[in-house]
Amino acid sequence: MNTVFVNGELIDRDKAKVDIEDRGYQFGDGIYEVIRVYDGNTFTMKEHMERLYQSAEKMKLSIPYGEEDFTSKLLHLINVNGVKDGIVYLQVTRGVSARQHHFPSGDVVGSVVAYTKDFPVPAHQMEQGVTAKLVEDIRWLRCDIKSLNLLGNLLAKQEAASEGHFEAILHRGDTVTEGSSSNAFMVKDGIIYTHPVTNLILNGITRRVIEDLCRKNGISFQEETFSVSELMTADEVFIASTTSEVMPVVKIDGQEIGEGTPGAVTKRLQSLFNERKGKEAR
Ligand SMILES: Cc1ncc(COP(=O)(O)O)c(C=O)c1O
Numbered sequence: 001m002n003t004v005f006v007n008g009e010l011i012d013r014d015k016a017k018v019d020i021e022d023r024g025y026q027f028g029d030g031i032y033e034v035i036r037v038y039d040g041n042t043f044t045m046k047e048h049m050e051r052l053y054q055s056a057e058k059m060k061l062s063i064p065y066g067e068e069d070f071t072s073k074l075l076h077l078i079n080v081n082g083v084k085d086g087i088v089y090l091q092v093t094r095g096v097s098a099r100q101h102h103f104p105s106g107d108v109v110g111s112v113v114a115y116t117k118d119f120p121v122p123a124h125q126m127e128q129g130v131t132a133k134l135v136e137d138i139r140w141l142r143c144d145i146k147s148l149n150l151l152g153n154l155l156a157k158q159e160a161a162s163e164g165h166f167e168a169i170l171h172r173g174d175t176v177t178e179g180s181s182s183n184a185f186m187v188k189d190g191i192i193y194t195h196p197v198t199n200l201i202l203n204g205i206t207r208r209v210i211e212d213l214c215r216k217n218g219i220s221f222q223e224e225t226f227s228v229s230e231l232m233t234a235d236e237v238f239i240a241s242t243t244s245e246v247m248p249v250v251k252i253d254g255q256e257i258g259e260g261t262p263g264a265v266t267k268r269l270q271s272l273f274n275e276r277k278g279k280e281a282r
Contacts, residue, residue, distance in 0.1 A: 005077050005090075005114040008064075013115070022111055023104075024093025028149035030110075031055040032091035034242050035074070037083045037116070038277050045071065047205045048242075055146045056092065063092050064109050074114055081116045087243065090114035091148060119243060126270060129250030129262045130166035132239070134228060135159050137170035137177050137200075144199045156180040167239055169252060172200065174227045182241035183207040186226055186234035187265045193230075196223040206240040213272045219265065236263030246270045 002013040023029035033052045036043040049067050056063050063070065074088055093111045097104035139152030157180040160168035168180040177195050178184050183204040185194045192214060197203045214221035231237060235258045237249040246269045248262035262270075 003077065003080050005073060005112070007112055008073075010077065010080060016113070019096045019111075021099060022093055022096050024091065024111060024148055026099055027101075028147065028151075029059075029061075030091055030093030030148040031059060031061065031146055032089065032148055033146060035088045035090075036119075036242050037078055037086045037088060040078075040082075040084050042075070042078065042088070043277060043280060044205050044209065045074075047208065051146060051203070051205065052090075052092070058142070058145050059094075059147065060103070061092065061094055062110055064112060070112075077114055078116055083116045083118070085120050086116055086118045088114060088116050093148070122244065122247070125166065126245065126247055127262070129248035131164070131251040132167045132169045132179070132237075132249045132253075133160040133163060133165045134231075134253055135168040135170055135180070137172040139170075141199055143177070143201055144197075144203060146202060153180045166247070167249070169231070169237075169239070169249070171228050174229075175225045176228060176231050177201050178204075179239045179241070182239035182244055182247070184231075185210070185238050185240065186231050187236035187238075187263060188230070188234050190265065191220040191222055192265065193222050193224050193226050195225055204241060206242055206245065209273065209276060210240055210246065210269060213269060213276060217268075217272060219268070232257070234258070236266050238262075238266045238269070246273050 003010050004013050004016050006016050018025050033048045035045050035048045049071055053067055078088055091113050095108040095110045097108050135156040156168035156170055167182060169184050170177045176184055178201040183194060185192055195201050211221050237257045239247050239249055248266045250257055250260050
């Protein structure tokens with residue numbers, strides 16, 4: 001489980017090195033993805049790879065491999081490491097060049113790194129629900145790019161984590177945007193609300209799966225902004241991400257949401273999500 005992918009080669013984790021002038025290291029000038037592996041099979045890999053190439057285009061960053069080639073390299077890494085329940089993390093930076101803000105010349109090739117990790121489903125938290133803290137969203141205005149530059153997200157997560165919370169739920173002024181590493185949803189009168197796909201949020205792959213599950217199962221799913229007070233008085237709140245799946249939020253800033261336990265709509269989505277996992281992981 002200790003083999004990593006570095007610029008086309010599979011090497012031992014201990015031998016992997018980063019150049020001090022890699023633009024990912026110096027500027028966070030790169031992009032990444034985290035893809036789920038369930039029972040040895042990837043889940044929604046195509047969607048993640050498509051988003052990676054979209055992020056690259058938005059950043060004017062060139063990925064040294066085509067999508068199919070890159071996908072098979074990652075599948076090979078997953079196989080070599082015998083991942084069962086885990087993730088594959090991959091990142092592409094704008095490569096190594098003398099430190100300067102503007103982009104290096106076209107002949108500098110992007111650096112590509114990938115590794116795998118065991119990551120069991122957080123079953124206990126998914127059953128009990130987690131707590132969150134509201135934090136002002138101070139991030140930049142291109143949150144749609146899955147960039148390595150995560151400082152705004154990290155500061156928010158740290159503020160929440162230092163008080164024992166699982167997630168920071170971000171708001172820009174009065175509008176709830178998303179979690180620091182997840183999308184945020186509220187349920188009111190049986191309808192699920194989540195921030196529309198704009199530059200202010202990451203278009204989460206789990207969010208898309210949830211949207212699809214809702215459409216196919218007659219659950220009303222509205223891409224509509226909602227306020228902090230609407231969040232606090234919602235019947236249910238949950239967050240969603242590749243690693244957290246559908247995670248109930250039962251308390252925000254110390255205040256119980258709904259009954260203070262995972263709600264019926266959230267639990268239904270969890271079970272639909274589980275079914276989808278079983279069917280689609282490949
Ligand atoms: C800021 C942010 N929003 C949303 C998500 C959820 O995205 P996905 O479902 O593709 O993991 C993430 C995941 O890391 C994230 O960092």
